[in-house]
Amino acid sequence: MLNSINISHIFVFDQDKALDFYVGKLGLEVSNDLDLGVMRWLTVRAPGNPTHDILLEVPGAPAMDPKTAEQVRELISKGASGFAAGFTTADVKKTYEDLKGKGVEIADELTERDYGSDFGIRDPFGNHLRIVQLGRVPAEAKL
């Protein structure tokens, strides 16, 4: 029986640029940054939450051939990676203002929904991330 998710991944095109965004702007922390010889194993996680790492993985050789890597990069850069990851926050309005102030690209404005309040952002590569403060809101307020 599976009982948790311990790691998932997001494709990024440049790991240093990804660190600047995911750690420098979003405030995640680096959980692993290892040179494996064949690849840089770079993972981040929400501060104080060791249960779920996100691998920031570069699409490329030798894991995939150059043509496939090119296709992956093209799809991600035009937003076709879909919903890459969702994060929770205790104060979504404050987080929204903070990230907007840092120049993070807002894809979807802060909105009251049936499951709480959330907004969408793009990472520098085109991945869609969502940030939510969970909590039921009145049905008439949902969009």
Place this chain on the structure above:
Amino acid sequence: MTQATEQLNRRMLRARDAIDRAYAQPLDIASLAEVANVSSAHFIRTFRATFGETPHRYLQRRRVERAMFLLRESTRSVTDVCLDVGFASLGTFSRTFNEIVGTTPTDYRARRAPIDAPTCFAMSWMRPSSFGEAPPNNGS
């Protein structure tokens, strides 16, 4: 893919996100092209090459998707829904809705019940296809 193409895709995506955010406002090609940092003519051509449809058609589908949502989930009148999602005239709204969905707004409301899905996903997954229920207009 060259880095230039990648950056162009990102700029087109930025403009598409702007359409998604501001669908209810009067949007013109010049301001969207400015978001993408390209000329108006280049914007329409590149948007279509990137996403498979013109910015105008994408905006229409976004407005119709939001209208479908409001018709399903609210009791607002069809006229109010039309104005809420950015159409300036009821005639244009009804015609566009019919072209894309294949039925009138009133009939759609009568046949559809609310859908229990996360509403942020409804925006993506409930958007009507340009090539689904009704064919898109040539050149739209």
